[in-house]
Amino acid sequence: MAISLAHFGVDSHFVTRLPPNPVGDAALRVLRAEGVGIDAVQRGGERMGIYFVEAGASQRPWSIAYDRAHSAISELDPSSLDWPKLLRDVAWFHTSGITPALGPGPAESTRRAVQAARELGVTVSLDFNYRRMLWSASSAKEVLPSLVRYVDVLFAGEDDLRTFLGIPIPHGALDPASLDLRACETAAARVVSEYGVRQLAITLRENLSASHNGWSALLYDGPSKTLHRGPRHVVHLVDRIGAGDSFVAGLVFAQLDGKPLDQALRFAVAASALKQTIPGDFNRVSVAEVERLGDAEDGGRVRR
Amino acid sequence: MAISLAHFGVDSHFVTRLPPNPVGDAALRVLRAEGVGIDAVQRGGERMGIYFVEAGASQRPWSIAYDRAHSAISELDPSSLDWPKLLRDVAWFHTSGITPALGPGPAESTRRAVQAARELGVTVSLDFNYRRMLWSASSAKEVLPSLVRYVDVLFAGEDDLRTFLGIPIPHGALDPASLDLRACETAAARVVSEYGVRQLAITLRENLSASHNGWSALLYDGPSKTLHRGPRHVVHLVDRIGAGDSFVAGLVFAQLDGKPLDQALRFAVAASALKQTIPGDFNRVSVAEVERLGDAEDGGRVRR
Amino acid sequence: MAISLAHFGVDSHFVTRLPPNPVGDAALRVLRAEGVGIDAVQRGGERMGIYFVEAGASQRPWSIAYDRAHSAISELDPSSLDWPKLLRDVAWFHTSGITPALGPGPAESTRRAVQAARELGVTVSLDFNYRRMLWSASSAKEVLPSLVRYVDVLFAGEDDLRTFLGIPIPHGALDPASLDLRACETAAARVVSEYGVRQLAITLRENLSASHNGWSALLYDGPSKTLHRGPRHVVHLVDRIGAGDSFVAGLVFAQLDGKPLDQALRFAVAASALKQTIPGDFNRVSVAEVERLGDAEDGGRVRR
Amino acid sequence: MAISLAHFGVDSHFVTRLPPNPVGDAALRVLRAEGVGIDAVQRGGERMGIYFVEAGASQRPWSIAYDRAHSAISELDPSSLDWPKLLRDVAWFHTSGITPALGPGPAESTRRAVQAARELGVTVSLDFNYRRMLWSASSAKEVLPSLVRYVDVLFAGEDDLRTFLGIPIPHGALDPASLDLRACETAAARVVSEYGVRQLAITLRENLSASHNGWSALLYDGPSKTLHRGPRHVVHLVDRIGAGDSFVAGLVFAQLDGKPLDQALRFAVAASALKQTIPGDFNRVSVAEVERLGDAEDGGRVRR
Amino acid sequence: MAISLAHFGVDSHFVTRLPPNPVGDAALRVLRAEGVGIDAVQRGGERMGIYFVEAGASQRPWSIAYDRAHSAISELDPSSLDWPKLLRDVAWFHTSGITPALGPGPAESTRRAVQAARELGVTVSLDFNYRRMLWSASSAKEVLPSLVRYVDVLFAGEDDLRTFLGIPIPHGALDPASLDLRACETAAARVVSEYGVRQLAITLRENLSASHNGWSALLYDGPSKTLHRGPRHVVHLVDRIGAGDSFVAGLVFAQLDGKPLDQALRFAVAASALKQTIPGDFNRVSVAEVERLGDAEDGGRVRR
Amino acid sequence: MAISLAHFGVDSHFVTRLPPNPVGDAALRVLRAEGVGIDAVQRGGERMGIYFVEAGASQRPWSIAYDRAHSAISELDPSSLDWPKLLRDVAWFHTSGITPALGPGPAESTRRAVQAARELGVTVSLDFNYRRMLWSASSAKEVLPSLVRYVDVLFAGEDDLRTFLGIPIPHGALDPASLDLRACETAAARVVSEYGVRQLAITLRENLSASHNGWSALLYDGPSKTLHRGPRHVVHLVDRIGAGDSFVAGLVFAQLDGKPLDQALRFAVAASALKQTIPGDFNRVSVAEVERLGDAEDGGRVRR
Ligand SMILES: [Ca+2]
Ligand SMILES: [Ca+2]
Ligand SMILES: [Ca+2]
Ligand SMILES: [Ca+2]
Ligand SMILES: [Ca+2]
Ligand SMILES: [Ca+2]
Ligand SMILES: [Ca+2]
Ligand SMILES: [Ca+2]
Ligand SMILES: [Ca+2]
Ligand SMILES: [Ca+2]
């Protein structure tokens, strides 16, 4: 997310906690290489969370084994972060539902962050990113809805809306194969009116195979009461990890850049489609590279 | 075959002969790593058969250069194997038509093995695997049919049935593009009645391209006189070598596991489809992974 | 081009200039490995031109960063090459529009080469290969048309015909998606009559995606006034660099081999389709491998 | 340790606890590959302890960053292991001081193990392996001496003897550069008489450079009251990790094999010298390979 | 040099010129990763200078093939750099004799830089780094001595002193095998008095073999009129490239850090010895790692 | 051998037999890359001989597992080679004792080759290269001495002289640690007088360790009755395989080049010392690189 924004030329900073050992050093080195500001990275804790990935192919799914118990960030002390100071002169603050899932410290820190951001007039976005291997739905339900009160732009899926926000929505309404645009619109409007968010963004993935996925997204805009539908790209997957984050980064950049909604959504969908053609977690594409893709499935000529 | 069964949790053992040198040691190490029992592996002979693979892509076919002349197994002494002892408490014995093709010793050993297995009530399966670079059709015809007399489950293709077993079957009847189910049924019934096998299994590969193949299979069951057709998977090929062996392993496991015929065939087709998405010769998938694929082309979500 | 011909069994020689340093040595070593004659390779100059490739995938295009300013070949001294001697007993001379783009020395050398070849009755072919990053269209226009006078077989695209040869042709007439065969025929006939070339060859690429391309070609034969259309292959791209050169090599070989036009074109299209399934720049396929592909999309069985 | 014994042909089994995830599966696969019995490996817990190694060279030391907090083994439940059953028919039980350092469960398990072994007449060996990054000296002092009561063969260093066992020994007496054999003998005799161990083994490393180390060892035998000094090898280090474990394995094997003390020590020193010439943690050498080295610095001819 | 300083915790910035292409992007990414400030990096020019290295071993020397003709930096426009602004609040400015060797633009830029630094009271250091493949001794003689007028700390060798500064010094006086400390002192004192530099630093390399080198250095301090001799390290070479730069960085850091002369020299020698044990050009060691080495050849224990 | 000569600029050709499969193709490609003439390479036979190498280090020896039974060359038909034609205009013919060890065909071919060479006045050299894993000493004794009758320059070791040529020589006389130059001279003179060879060359290897070897050689010249001793290099081994062949190549080149005996021997020793610093079997050094090493242990400066 922060890395993708840095590649779009945005002055982006990452607030996290890394252990004071060579593994933490290596993480810092990577952030620095990709151009992310690291002045708000705290050093401390026992270990860095890691994960092991088996790349999927065709019918064989990608498989991730997480090993992030007791990570430095999970033992974050909320009082160690001075959010009003960290957020000074910041235009946008983004956080993910994974952070509060990591423990009471990160959860409290997230709450303080979004509250401070709202008070300072910083735009706040949240990606639900619910992971049932990290916490139960009932634990998440105690935390996530209360964060949404401070959120301007929410990234969520069908189950998230139903389970955490209590929005009634027909099963499969957000499934690309049976997309019910009217039901989406109704549900999105309720999220806006009940939770005070400004926009709701929803990514749409079609699992054509483990190698080929359809990829698109919806964006509901509260003020204009309009539902926008992005273009659909069929991606020959290289690495699907990081698709969600790169979509967020695309939408954040495009709105900061003042693009109109349709164009912003198009940019975010194209950016995250490109991410899935890049090995590794990072979306290293530039604004020009995203815009060159445009809407069309124009494939990739050699540029020379 | 043995490796795939070991990954399904079956206590599987491999009877072979490896040279007493570091290359044989390395082979043994791999078998052990994958969980295959090696107590029946004989050490001796001059060299280990090897092969060189050029991975194909799109219109460029996979290419294999065999270098197995004078391999340790080809110079196997039939009297060195005490089959009644090796087969004690064994539920299933599988062999391939490649073994008798390697020379008179392996051929005689195979004959003794299937005969001993039949006498001990061990289920016997045989995959014809006819390779014209190893022996002529006329040589094979002198050996293979006589083995079939002892076989319970036979794996064969259209040409095998016609050439080695003398079963009349219209040209192309087993070609997926022009599959003639009624002719298959008639031919399979004759194999059962004439040769006394219990089941005949046939894999169906469609060469959509060197990158994408359709993959399915048929199973004719003698006792119930029924022909079963497995689901069809379109596989984006990663490594097609080992597809046949992994199909055998799937069908053996599923029947040992007591699955009904349709479900067993479905399992075997799914297992061998997954194999073709894995680099290397081994099908390292677990039962749970095969069952998760099921019949549907549901592609591969990230599991996390 | 020379490498592909060598793999077809043609005695092919490469005339170029390499710096007298280990980088030039390495280039020479590769030419020798692939079977290309190197007796006409000149050593001299400051450096070897290189390029950096980022392999594309799906929507992300292949990207090439050239670094060939001041390469040894760009500072070639025309008087250092004795073309009549170099072309003695040669059947075919091929050159590309990239060479004259590199500087006045290479341009003058190219002019002398085609002139000498014509005088000696050596068949001459030229691939326009116009690269706007190397020279402006107006500079190219001063050089390329004058070379065409000496050319027997010309390889060009729609824009080349219009811009450099002044042939009127409707926009998109050579676009595979809107191919206008009659317009192609008219345009090709004018190239033949106005410039005196014997044949005009045109490759047709459809950018289905950065991973899958349609690939075919047209060949107009002056003497017989016939337009031939090659088969269409859908290639799952492994490395698209070198497609044009391998098409040229295929057509040159097939004509030297005396194949009739349709068969020659089929051979060239198949050869260059196969190239795009091979990593790296070289088309290492043999004549037998090309002929085995034939016209049909028969995919790639395992050969064993 | 277990792996080295397996390569010596000993039927060796590893008692440990691995998480029920793909990382634990991979560890199990490696143990199996190297020939170690895995029937006593427990599956459970959150994660597998890992470490990151930076290979040293010349003046730059090897550097290890441990990440084993909360590993599966550290949360071992002592009641889950039935030691009398695990130790049935076992000849030798070895454990390391790292295990009790990992937490109260492993500490209690170790205590129960050595107690059960002693009762069953199984030879017990313990390598102190004190790591100050795992526990304080005072914590270790509460645990290690009480274990020594059950130990037959103890592996320890100068600081261990002084700090944990309270044996007075002059500073530097066990430093290879100033080795005081008489003081060693006196100290070793006290360990034997005060703690009831049968043998005390001490490795001697000279840090000539990070690339070259002198390597030897001492063995004090209680019953015969003799101090034995092993040969000295100057090792050009490839990977020094695992030297201690391979020395233990060498001494255990040699004694199980009935070698006299001098020969046993020579074997153990040679085995562990060879380990340090092998990349990775495992000592994959056979008995024949160790014996071929012998005492002499005879270097390594090509064997062919 | 800048990278090593960044690893010592110094806020270090690199003034250079990189081409506006992906190769320049990659260079920038590396600088950022290693923590070097890049705000003064200019983008422009045709290409980036590169070099090809063949790693030496034993009697086979390291071999470098430079390819830096027409690099972006060689075509630097002196008027594009506002040195007074670039040097504001800077404590130390270092440059190398390679820069003026690249062309008139870089030479003039270097002259302006050292002049501006002197005027602003910034400490200036210069490493002669004379490369005869870049310019002739006579060309260098026109440029280098005039730069020395502005230099505080000079890094040079015996030939440099004699050839460029006209200092009479016996042949071999600075050869480690025949070091003549008195002659060094006399020569150094003349450099100080005649050219107004404050310190003269000289590295001493003994080519024991291509694998093992002795490494040390001398430092003459003008104000105190003292000659200091650093410790000698015998390095088992991993990568000797960058030894000189890392010595400069060590001496700059140690003096900025206020270390006394002997300690500063010791630090610089140790830092550059460690560099030669690290693959690649960068000295990634921290201050603590350098200080841990100290003077002694204490080799490298495992740190854990 | 042939490859090393090609790198010295000698027009060298390799007579061998390679199987007509992709493995043989790959071998041919490598020969061509290194500049060896391949017009006398026969295609035929079943397989290519291969070997597996485990690189040694320090006390751990290099280990080779040969797999060359039934190689194409071992089944060579002597009548298939027209030696008088192959040797036309050839200056030197070299062969190794490994060839006749491979079977009756290669043995007879070798006999015919040396006989033809002698008749045509081609200088003949033979390296005994006795491998006891290929044939027994008694078999070798039937073949090798009869070949020596046609040999001009013989490469042999102490055991070879004693066992195959029946020359009495004290044990250890050719061991570098106890070199008895007078006994060498006497033995060499007898080889010359009894077998009619012109020169006898003997390499001297000291196994200081598996990482460091002393390396030198002796050359006895029959006509001048002089024994020459080459310089001694201590090599930090990178890959010792190919040392003997590169020594032969060095001596052949130096004599063809007209160097006096001492210089020729120095060249051959230096060339083969350098070989052992290069990974892989090939000695890719040029004449200039060998001469730059000279006699002195001057290590390897960076050349730039
Ligand atoms: Ca994500
Ligand atoms: Ca990019
Ligand atoms: Ca098969
Ligand atoms: Ca798995
Ligand atoms: Ca091209
Ligand atoms: Ca091929
Ligand atoms: Ca240890
Ligand atoms: Ca071994
Ligand atoms: Ca330097
Ligand atoms: Ca470090």
Ligand SMILES: [Ca+2]
């Ligand atoms: Ca040899």
Ligand SMILES: [Ca+2]
């Ligand atoms: Ca070279």
Ligand code: NI
């Ligand atoms: Ni970037």
Ligand code: NI
């Ligand atoms: Ni695709």
Ligand code: NI
């Ligand atoms: Ni694909």
Ligand code: NI
């Ligand atoms: Ni497994």
Ligand code: NI
């Ligand atoms: Ni696909």
Ligand code: NI
């Ligand atoms: Ni298989």
Ligand code: NI
């Ligand atoms: Ni080839």
Ligand code: NI
């Ligand atoms: Ni495809």
Ligand code: NI
């Ligand atoms: Ni083993």
Ligand code: NI
């Ligand atoms: Ni060494």
Ligand code: NI
């Ligand atoms: Ni260990």
Ligand code: NI
């Ligand atoms: Ni750093």
Ligand code: NI
């Ligand atoms: Ni060393």
Ligand code: NI
């Ligand atoms: Ni440097």
